[in-house]
Amino acid sequence: MRREGSPFRGLSTVFIKELSDHVSSSRILVLQLLILSTALAALYEAISSLRQNTAEDPFLLLRLFTIDQAPLPSFVAILGFLIPLMAIGLGFDAVNSEHNRRTMSRILAQPIYRDALLMGKFLAALATIGISLTALWLLVIGLGLIFLGVPPGGEEIARSAVFLIVAIFYAGVWLSLALLLSTVFRSAATAALVALGIWLFLTVLWPMLAPALAQAIAPVDPRYALLGLNDPATAVWMQELLRLSPNDLFGEAMLAVLSPTTRTLGPVFLDQLRGAVMGAPLPFGESIMIAWPQTVGLIAGTIILFAFSYVLFQRQEVRA
Amino acid sequence: MSEQQTEANSGLHDPVIRARGLTRRYGKSIAVDSIDFGIARSEVFGLLGPNGAGKTTTILMMLGLTEISSGEVSVLGFNPAREPLKVKQRVGYLPDAVGFYDQLTAVENLAYTAKLMGLARAERAARIEAALARVGLAEVAEKRVATFSRGMRQRLGLAEIIMKRAEIAILDEPTSGLDPQATQEFLGLIGELKAEGVTVLLSSHMLDQVQRVCDRVALFRNGRIVLMGTVPELAVKVLGAGFVVEVEAEGPGIARRLAMIPGVTQVETLAADRYRMTAERDVRPDAARAVVAGDGALRRLSVDEPSLEAIYARYFQDQPAGGVRHAA
Numbered sequence: 312m313r314r315e316g317s318p319f320r321g322l323s324t325v326f327i328k329e330l331s332d333h334v335s336s337s338r339i340l341v342l343q344l345l346i347l348s349t350a351l352a353a354l355y356e357a358i359s360s361l362r363q364n365t366a367e368d369p370f371l372l373l374r375l376f377t378i379d380q381a382p383l384p385s386f387v388a389i390l391g392f393l394i395p396l397m398a399i400g401l402g403f404d405a406v407n408s409e410h411n412r413r414t415m416s417r418i419l420a421q422p423i424y425r426d427a428l429l430m431g432k433f434l435a436a437l438a439t440i441g442i443s444l445t446a447l448w449l450l451v452i453g454l455g456l457i458f459l460g461v462p463p464g465g466e467e468i469a470r471s472a473v474f475l476i477v478a479i480f481y482a483g484v485w486l487s488l489a490l491l492l493s494t495v496f497r498s499a500a501t502a503a504l505v506a507l508g509i510w511l512f513l514t515v516l517w518p519m520l521a522p523a524l525a526q527a528i529a530p531v532d533p534r535y536a537l538l539g540l541n542d543p544a545t546a547v548w549m550q551e552l553l554r555l556s557p558n559d560l561f562g563e564a565m566l567a568v569l570s571p572t573t574r575t576l577g578p579v580f581l582d583q584l585r586g587a588v589m590g591a592p593l594p595f596g597e598s599i600m601i602a603w604p605q606t607v608g609l610i611a612g613t614i615i616l617f618a619f620s621y622v623l624f625q626r627q628e629v630r631a
Numbered sequence: 632m633s634e635q636q637t638e639a640n641s642g643l644h645d646p647v648i649r650a651r652g653l654t655r656r657y658g659k660s661i662a663v664d665s666i667d668f669g670i671a672r673s674e675v676f677g678l679l680g681p682n683g684a685g686k687t688t689t690i691l692m693m694l695g696l697t698e699i700s701s702g703e704v705s706v707l708g709f710n711p712a713r714e715p716l717k718v719k720q721r722v723g724y725l726p727d728a729v730g731f732y733d734q735l736t737a738v739e740n741l742a743y744t745a746k747l748m749g750l751a752r753a754e755r756a757a758r759i760e761a762a763l764a765r766v767g768l769a770e771v772a773e774k775r776v777a778t779f780s781r782g783m784r785q786r787l788g789l790a791e792i793i794m795k796r797a798e799i800a801i802l803d804e805p806t807s808g809l810d811p812q813a814t815q816e817f818l819g820l821i822g823e824l825k826a827e828g829v830t831v832l833l834s835s836h837m838l839d840q841v842q843r844v845c846d847r848v849a850l851f852r853n854g855r856i857v858l859m860g861t862v863p864e865l866a867v868k869v870l871g872a873g874f875v876v877e878v879e880a881e882g883p884g885i886a887r888r889l890a891m892i893p894g895v896t897q898v899e900t901l902a903a904d905r906y907r908m909t910a911e912r913d914v915r916p917d918a919a920r921a922v923v924a925g926d927g928a929l930r931r932l933s934v935d936e937p938s939l940e941a942i943y944a945r946y947f948q949d950q951p952a953g954g955v956r957h958a959a
Contacts, residue, residue: 315713316717320749321747332734412732413729417788419696420723422720422748
């Protein structure tokens with residue numbers, strides 16, 4: 312049975328309304344302050360460390376993103392940790408709050424399809440995160456100009472722009488997850504708790520669990536242990552398991568893009584290094600190729616999770 | 632053929648809503664069980680029945696907001712399952728305990744739905760202002776909805792329907808939780824809508840209100856429509872007679888004279904000078920004439936109009952509910 316009319320009717324109206332709600336909410340203000348203050352602290356450390364060691368570096372601007380100065384992790388690592396929090400904060404009550412405020416049936420009685428409501432909410436939250444991240448990105452480049460005094464080259468800008476795009480998709484995964492949970496759970500508090508639980512598990516616990524699991528699946532060959540080497544089978548398993556976490560995918564993609572000397576993200580065999588000029592940066596295109604699978608993983612995760620919430624929302628009863 | 636029969640059954644020409652064999656199943660339980668009805672243009676139609684009898688499910692099916700398991704319904708000639716946008720463009724819906732975005736003002740809330748309806752900017756402002764004035768919310772138009780009382784929210788919901796210029800207004804329990812004065816005002820607004828030619832579907836369990844505003848009612852029970860018609864029609868069906876007239880008079884042979892009035896089915900003698908007549912129509916003028924003609928002294932003549940309350944109570948008392956079901 313085909314339904315008549317466009318599923319996107321009213322999409323822009325929902326998008327604009329949700330966007331203005333997000334931008335004017337105190338929730339986003341708190342989240343932005345949190346990210347801004349931690350990110351600025353990391354940047355400050357990075358800048359002061361860069362000013363002391365003025366070695367010749369063709370990618371000085373990118374160093375701002377990746378240098379970590381104890382006790383603070385790098386700017387990218389902080390974003391990898393905090394972007395999910397922002398996405399969850401914007402998405403955990405997207406659908407269930409409409410039910411709880413009893414606005415759902417009134418809105419759906421207007422001449423629009425449910426598609427427009429869900430899609431509008433998703434895009435508005437993603438746009439909010441996109442705006443925040445873009446502002447942050449411009450801030451980093453601006454600070455880099457002021458404090459390092461070296462104008463960034465075209466490739467540096469290109470690489471950091473890729474960072475921005477991948478970061479938005481990384482936010483998309485978490486936003487889809489939060490949206491899915493807000494569709495499944497009628498209570499916003501439950502949805503938020505479950506989302507935060509998954510976030511903590513994947514960012515904090517999983518990096519500790521994955522090696523243990525890898526050793527259980529592919530025990531280390533004692534001959535490698537005697538030589539003081541890592542067993543490649545165990546290492547591969549560990550990496551595959553770690554990649555189940557979007558956090559790890561984001562980290563790997565960023566490593567490839569922001570550290571141009573990265574040649575591979577997995578274990579390397581000696582014969583693969585034959586002929587390589589160690590320490591020489593890879594061209595932009597090659598770095599993108601290395602980061603491409605991870606980026607596709609993030610995009611696919613976003614789409615799959617969104618599709619799940621889409622199906623659930625279409626089948627959901629309007630009545631609370 | 633069947634189309635003509637249904638129209639003949641409901642006694643309607645050109646119904647704006649027509650349902651045939653409309654059914655909604657949730658797994659094994661049946662929320663709405665093969666109901667048929669037709670609603671005429673600018674009629675006020677009441678949906679009555681206990682909670683979970685299938686009223687809201689029926690409404691949601693008419694709006695295409697829940698799936699139809701079998702049967703069909705046409706609203707203004709459109710099929711809500713296939714053409715929900717056309718139906719929703721023309722039908723206004725005020726849900727049970729309607730909600731608004733608390734952080735927005737009354738105008739902003741209406742502007743959002745007006746945009747969803749696809750109204751142009753200039754048209755929007757004019758319609759919103761007019762609608763808010765109609766329901767008496769013009770003074771609080773710029774106040775945030777968070778400060779609104781229950782009655783104000785309901786009126787704002789009605790303003791949305793007025794702004795939409797809906798041909799059909801579906802109101803689900805619009806007066807529950809309102810104070811008597813707010814209820815009164817709200818019923819007045821429903822009357823105005825009817826006068827403008829809007830068809831109103833009113834779901835409620837406030838029987839006296841339904842009786843006051845509805846032309847016809849349908850009584851729902853366990854997902855079926857068990858009774859449908861005007862209140863006097865139902866009274867005849869359920870109570871056996873439409874009117875109960877009490878006469879207080881003194882004089883010889885009054886009981887006999889009253890019993891001879893055409894249309895009177897029964898006369899009970901309550902006390903020496905008090906009689907209760909049951910009749911198919913309002914027989915008060917005839918009763919007065921009969922008493923006076925027999926040289927009696929007429930002291931009091933009162934009529935109990937058939938109340939929906941009595942019909943409802945009698946119906947459910949005669950046929951005890953077989954297991955209460957709750958709507959999902």
